[in-house]
Amino acid sequence: MPGGICRGVGVGGHISGGGYGPLSRRYGLISDHLYGVEVVTVGRDGSTNLTVATRDGPHRDLWWAHTGGGGGNFGIVTRFLLRSPGSDGSDPATALPAPPRAVLTTRLTLPVTTEDSFLRFMRNYLEFFSVHRNPGNRFAGLYAPISFRPTLTGFGEMLILQTADEPDARARVEEFIATVTEGVFPGPVIRPLTEQSYPDTVANTYYAGAPSDRRVKTKAAYCGSPTRPNNSAFSTAISSPPPPSANRKSNSCRSAVLSTRSRPIPRPHRRATRS
Numbered sequence: 040m041p042g043g044i045c046r047g048v049g050v051g052g053h054i055s056g057g058g059y060g061p062l063s064r065r066y067g068l069i070s071d072h073l074y075g076v077e078v079v080t081v082g083r084d085g086s087t088n089l090t091v092a093t094r095d096g097p098h099r100d101l102w103w104a105h106t107g108g109g110g111g112n113f114g115i116v117t118r119f120l121l122r123s124p125g126s127d128g129s130d131p132a133t134a135l136p137a138p139p140r141a142v143l144t145t146r147l148t149l150p151v152t153t154e155d156s157f158l159r160f161m162r163n164y165l166e167f168f169s170v171h172r173n174p175g176n177r178f179a180g181l182y183a184p185i186s187f188r189p190t191l192t193g194f195g196e197m198l199i200l201q202t203a204d205e206p207d208a209r210a211r212v213e214e215f216i217a218t219v220t221e222g223v224f225p226g227p228v229i230r231p232l233t234e235q236s237y238p239d240t241v242a243n244t245y246y247a248g249a250p251s252d253r254r255v256k257t258k259a260a261y262c263g264s265p266t267r268p269n270n271s272a273f274s275t276a277i278s279s280p281p282p283p284s285a286n287r288k289s290n291s292c293r294s295a296v297l298s299t300r301s302r303p304i305p306r307p308h309r310r311a312t313r314s
């Protein structure tokens with residue numbers, strides 16, 4: 040699945056909030072592959088209903104709400120039904136995207152640098168992904184999240200993952216590195232490329248050795264337009280501010296955005312990084 044690979048993230052909030060990961064540049068968000076949800080909703084009178092909402096069924100709005108509207112806003116999901124668009128589910132081999140045969144991994148560490156050089160680096164990085172942004176582009180198999188914090192050897196670190204299925208996968212990584220580091224002085228330190236299966240990459244590369252109970256209070260939400268023009272219930276919820284007494288939770292995407300302003304994280308968790 041093209042979702043995130045961080046430990047401590049559960050499917051409940053991740054799929055409902057959209058969810059992206061190393062394979063998303065090729066396969067989209069994890070919610071793009073959400074065919075349906077079995078969800079418990081609560082009526083105005085407090086009664087509960089168990090509904091199966093699918094992308095082609097009678098409760099399409101409720102399914103759509105779970106493809107990026109954020110967890111905890113519409114009901115309690117008891118089952119996620121996963122099937123890619125275009126599949127009727129009859130062939131498990133094609134119901135979901137095929138995982139890559141293997142993944143190339145390296146890390147790029149940016150030493151402390153001048154402001155000009157830093158800006159050059161960021162411009163190179165953003166322009167690269169601006170050029171290679173369309174579905175199916177030559178670098179759709181490349182995922183390179185970057186984080187900045189002081190370390191022993193530098194202050195910026197980029198994890199570079201490239202699916203190894205393409206015959207010139209190594210050359211693509213080299214081309215990417217050459218592009219983002221062009222004109223950057225001093226140059227970055229690059230670790231040797233390793234090749235592992237996707238599960239081993241997940242297990243050994245991301246947060247290797249980190250405690251598995253790392254949690255932060257974050258809520259993902261990606262608000263898009265309803266796919267049906269007359270989706271009045273949701274467009275009202277998103278566009279009108281709630282009355283002062285209203286519970287923020289009832290305001291779909293807006294409440295998801297508000298709740299990303301998390302409380303300060305206690306010190307031991309400050310070292311945690313988000314992808």
Ligand SMILES: Cc1cc2nc3c(=O)[nH]c(=O)nc-3n(C[C@H](O)[C@H](O)[C@H](O)COP(=O)(O)OP(=O)(O)OC[C@H]3O[C@@H](n4cnc5c(N)ncnc54)[C@H](O)[C@@H]3O)c2cc1C
Nearest residue numbers: 043045048049051052053058059110111115116255257314
């Ligand atoms: C270390 C870390 C790394 C991350 N990396 C990524 C990443 O790479 N890509 C990415 O897209 N996001 C990433 N995220 C964000 C993550 O996807 C969201 O925080 C997501 O909401 C977490 O879901 P959860 O179920 O684990 O969290 P929770 O805090 O348990 O849930 C989040 C919200 O969803 C609700 N919820 C949970 N389960 C259900 C359910 N079954 N039915 C209805 N509502 C439910 C909860 O009530 C809550 O409101 C990361 C988060 C962390 C902490």
